[in-house]
Amino acid sequence: MTTTPAVETLITNAYVVLQSQKASAAEQAAGVTDVESAQSAGREVDGGWLAIQDGRVHSAGRMGQPMPEAQRRLDAGGRLLTPGLINTHHHMYQNLTRAYAPAVNGTLFQWLTTLYPKWAGLHEESVYLSTYVAAAELLTGGCTTSSDHMYVHPVPRLIDAQIQAVTEVGFRFMANRGSMTRSVEDGGLPPKEVVQDEDTILSDSERLIQTYHDPAPGAMTRVALAPCSMFSVSESIMRSTAELAEKYDVRLHTHLAEDTDEDDYALEVYGRRPVEYFEDCGWATPRSWVAHYVYGSDQENRRLAEAGVGATQCPSSNMIICGDAADAKTLRSMGMAVGIGCDGSASADSADLWQETRTALLLGRFRHGPDSFTAREALNMATEGSAATLGWADEIGHLNPGACADLVIWDSARLSQTGVLTDPVEGWLRSGPARAHTVFVNGGERLTQGQLQLPGLEDVVARHRTAAEAMQR
């Protein structure tokens, strides 16, 4: 007689969202609501369970259906359980200069030129601390994977320090080896202390890929290449970075069409619009995803969508610093993968993916009307959409059996949920704020009943304060 080995963890008594999708057009025409559609298709299970084994979703079902034996059972208390949210654009080091008074009212260019000299003081310790804090902060907002665009390199080995921090936190991470080559002296925006020559950038990019990039399924760390923006890098580094990404089969990332100042700059310096420049550099490929992408023309949007380029909407940051945001609904309707990003901690000043997802919902409806964009579409952006922009849609962003076990059990403020009876997903996003109650990354519990499982956190926060004071002084 054989017995089936027990799975590691069985979560019971949850409203399980395996995959977030709205009702089809035909269903909508027939008066089927999003929640009815999701439940009848099995994408959502009311009163469900989910089993975890070896870092993966083993199986899922409805209470009452046969469940596997488990070494550990966790009662979710009827709470909502979703795939972990995925952050596709951040600059974690910027939490050392959050809400920095001299910069808070500047335009994007003024804000950058005020802060660049401060960031020139970055070193391994401050980058380690800021990354640790950022990953911990993201976990509390239900984020289980983040990319990070690290483009200020006044000293070497800063991304190594980042990877050390996220590894200690147990956070899934796509390091973006950012770069800047054009300082003020060459017509760029940054001071010369934070730019590097092209050979240094390319050889360090190669070193980081060889050391840390894990292309295998279930990877916890991957590396992408990410020249900062057209006003801080040369055309030649854009081209050679694209060639290097091709050689190692890694992803490409940059800022694009973030601000109207960028249009003027591109026409003056390159004689082209930003998207034309991007295309001419060989970047219009399915390997690329771009941050912000607010000011593409209709034709440019179609061209990039057709080329397979993805985009990150950064709702809070774009509204605070640019006065507009990517039109996610229209871009998605063109077939473009659109994810969500919190952007740098000194532009959005907050790194909470629940909040960004809710703001994406508001932006969609504000722009297109009340029947245009639903909570499930916003959640889809923050999960499957984000995973697609990172080239990772096969494994993260959903909880179908076989997916990485990156998931969140949510806690919403009790009073704000009073009266939410008919749609747990709309209720979660509209009637917040929601915080993570329990978070699993790669099958491991990182946050329990709202508490991070990080014994070193208080020490890191104290050292972060010292580092931030030194930088802002």
Ligand SMILES: [Zn+2]
């Ligand atoms: Zn950015």
